[in-house]
Amino acid sequence: MENIEHYKSLLGKLLKVAMQNARKANDVACDADLYSSDHKSEAVLGYVSLAYSDFRSIWTIVNSVDGLEHPEFDNLMGKADEFCNEFLDSLKSDHSQHWTDIHYGELVRIAYSVGLLLDVDPVTDDEKKTL
Numbered sequence: 001m002e003n004i005e006h007y008k009s010l011l012g013k014l015l016k017v018a019m020q021n022a023r024k025a026n027d028v029a030c031d032a033d034l035y036s037s038d039h040k041s042e043a044v045l046g047y048v049s050l051a052y053s054d055f056r057s058i059w060t061i062v063n064s065v066d067g068l069e070h071p072e073f074d075n076l077m078g079k080a081d082e083f084c085n086e087f088l089d090s091l092k093s094d095h096s097q098h099w100t101d102i103h104y105g106e107l108v109r110i111a112y113s114v115g116l117l118l119d120v121d122p123v124t125d126d127e128k129k130t131l
Contacts, residue, residue, distance in 0.1 A: 004068065008068075008119070011068075012115070014061075019122040021047045021054065022080075023127075025051060026100065026104040029091075029097045048084055052084045056080075059073060059077040070117060076111060079103070082106070112127075112128070
């Protein structure tokens with residue numbers, strides 16, 4: 001049997017990095033002054049891409065290793081999809097990031113739940129106040 005604790009540790013690290021990148025993308029996207037400059041738009045696309053890649057890696061590992069399955073991981077990937085898609089749709093249509101921020105809040109809630117499963121804390125103290 002594969003070492004589940006090893007995978008939990010790896011998943012916990014990935015979750016923390018994924019949330020750091022999602023947070024950076026959301027912070028820049030919700031700051032109109034930063035978001036309006038071309039080089040910041042490029043940077044924010046990088047952050048959201050990194051976050052999505054990390055969330056997808058988590059989902060892939062969970063679905064490849066026996067004993068890691070849990071519905072919270074599917075919920076996490078679903079919320080990550082929603083956040084990233086809304087983020088890109090907002091960028092494409094050049095409209096308010098209001099819904100992106102709402103989807104980010106939902107992502108924070110599910111990431112916190114998954115963090116409890118993995119014994120890690122992927123959200124900030126300020127984010128915990130919104131739970």
